[in-house]
Amino acid sequence: MADHSSHDPLAGIPFDRVPPSGAYGAGGAAGVTVATTDTPFIALVVARNGFAASVAGRLGRAFGVEVADQARAAIGAASTVVGTGPGRFLVLSKTEPDLAGTLRALLGVEAAITEQDDAYVTFDLAGDKVPDLIAKGALIDLDPRVFLPGHAATTVIAHIGVTLWRVHESGWRLLVARSLEASFTRFLVASGAEFGLRLENGTAGRG
């Protein structure tokens, strides 16, 4: 892993390439760690008119979590259900390769399902300085006293559309469209350098 100076942590890295894994910015213990190594299976569920409550209930029972039709992340051992709009849910699973098929069987005519496995890059941010980092690009209040574990938001950070939620006390997960991975990673590196940032890239999509 390369070490990149705090003077210009992105020096020499082409703007259209994802910065490589390594330590960026201030030395010592990293204030923020960023990992894109987890590649969950993802599907979007859009409830048909009048079925939002029923779909929320079915998703909750199937994945063993409490799902409500609001901007929250219901986090289970193997699956997470995130509300992104009225009657709209992103479902993430570690264990269901055919997640869309499973959801179609579960929800039938109550919802439209689309597979999103390779649509998003999953950024896992950890560390006490994460709120200070994303505050540099966010338009919403992500103060840890206000934005609690289980809270979710679909918004823009650094002019890039993201869906994010707080997984636990010092862990946040951000979904970013895959084609914007390089740009968003550059924002994270540039904004996190003052805290010391450790980046661990994943592999490309499943193709």
Add this chain to the structure above:
Amino acid sequence: MRIPCPYCGERDAHEFAYLGDATLTRPDPAAAEAEQAFHDYVYLRDNPAGAHEEWWYHANGCRQWLRVARDTRTHAISGAVAARVAGEPA
């Protein structure tokens, strides 16, 4: 300017796209005066100084259309409801 989205909460106006007057009703195309009515519906707009109702699309959020009550003199926003919900902004 911040818009109180019923689903997302208070959000910056940059997340939204503006459409315009939310008080118009599409005329009946079968009516005798339909041509004139559609001309007025498509082209004629009031420019009120004060309370106004308008459509905003929450493009970078829940992707829903909102009916927003805004004062055109102060930009004070007194309420917003989802377009899919009938009724007046709060």
